Amino acid sequence: MQVRLARKYGFCFGVEDAIETAQRALNANEPGKIVALGPVIHNRQVVENLERAGLDQSGDLDQLEEGTTVLIRSHGVGPDVYARAEQRKINIVDATCVLVKRAQSVVRQLHEEGYRVVMIGDKNHPEVQGVIGYAPDVIVIDKGDDLDAKLPLRAKLGIVAQTTHAPEHVANMIGLIAGRPFRELKVVNTLCLEVVRRQEAAVELAREVDVMFILGGLHSANTQELARLCREEGVATYHLETWEAFEPAMVHGAKVAGIAAGASTPDFIVNEFADKLRAIQPAP
Numbered sequence: 001m002q003v004r005l006a007r008k009y010g011f012c013f014g015v016e017d018a019i020e021t022a023q024r025a026l027n028a029n030e031p032g033k034i035v036a037l038g039p040v041i042h043n044r045q046v047v048e049n050l051e052r053a054g055l056d057q058s059g060d061l062d063q064l065e066e067g068t069t070v071l072i073r074s075h076g077v078g079p080d081v082y083a084r085a086e087q088r089k090i091n092i093v094d095a096t097c098v099l100v101k102r103a104q105s106v107v108r109q110l111h112e113e114g115y116r117v118v119m120i121g122d123k124n125h126p127e128v129q130g131v132i133g134y135a136p137d138v139i140v141i142d143k144g145d146d147l148d149a150k151l152p153l154r155a156k157l158g159i160v161a162q163t164t165h166a167p168e169h170v171a172n173m174i175g176l177i178a179g180r181p182f183r184e185l186k187v188v189n190t191l192c193l194e195v196v197r198r199q200e201a202a203v204e205l206a207r208e209v210d211v212m213f214i215l216g217g218l219h220s221a222n223t224q225e226l227a228r229l230c231r232e233e234g235v236a237t238y239h240l241e242t243w244e245a246f247e248p249a250m251v252h253g254a255k256v257a258g259i260a261a262g263a264s265t266p267d268f269i270v271n272e273f274a275d276k277l278r279a280i281q282p283a284p
C-alpha cells in the first residue's frame, strides 16, 4: 500500500542528547556504578538497549552507595534531588533537556517576582513533578473543571506549561484562567517547538491519508498527543509501539497510510514499520 511519512517525526535534540549522555556515562563508569532514576526516555526499545549496555534505570537515590553516579534523565528533577545527591556524595550526570531546564528556571523566577505559579500539565508526568519543585505551592491544572477548586481568586498568577503540551490546549486553559477574577497574569511560553513541529506535521498528514499510525512509547506524553490530534481530524488513528502490534484489519479498505512518530521514537522503528506496511497489497 502507499505509505507517507510525516515531514517531521522521531527523535528531538533533547532525547538524542540524553541517549548520548547515557552512553558516555556508561563508557566512563564501571558496570553497576551508574544508575538512572527511571527510564531515560519513554521508549521501551531504547530503554532495553541501555539496560543491556549495563544501565540500571530503576534507581532509588536513597538506596545508592556513596560514589555511585546517578544519571538525571531528560525530564529533569526537582532541586531536592540535587541536594540529596550532594549530601550523600552521589555524583551526578545531568541529561535534563535544556528546554526543561529553562522551564525550571522560569518557575523559580516567577516565584521570586511574587507570582503564585500555575503549571498547565499532567501532575503525574515526571517533567511536571520536577519543574514544580522550583517554587513553593505550584498549582498544577490540566482541565477546565480544575480551576474553581484550585485557583485562588484575585491573585497574581504566573503561568507556564508542560513542554510537550499542544499549544491549542494551553491557549484554551489560559483563556479559562483569564476568564476568572485575577489581579495580574504573566504567561511565559515554555512549550517545546520540537513537539509543536511534530504535531503540525502529523495533523497535516492526517488530512491526506486514509489511516494514521502514530509510533512510539504508549506512555510517551508527546506521542499520545500526536494520536489525539490526528483523531480530532477524523481519521482512523492507531498508536502502536512497533510493528508487532499491527493487525491487518487496521488498514482494511485503506489505500494510503500515514506514519508519524513521537520525539522519543527511534528511526529504526519507523523504517521497519514503513517497509512492512508498503509490502501489504491494498484490497481491490
Ligand code: SF4
Binding pocket: 012, 013, 014, 015, 074, 097, 098, 099, 100, 163, 164, 192, 193, 194, 195, 222, 263
Ligand atoms: S520534546 Fe522538547 S522538551 Fe522534551 S526532550 Fe525533546 S527537545 Fe526537550
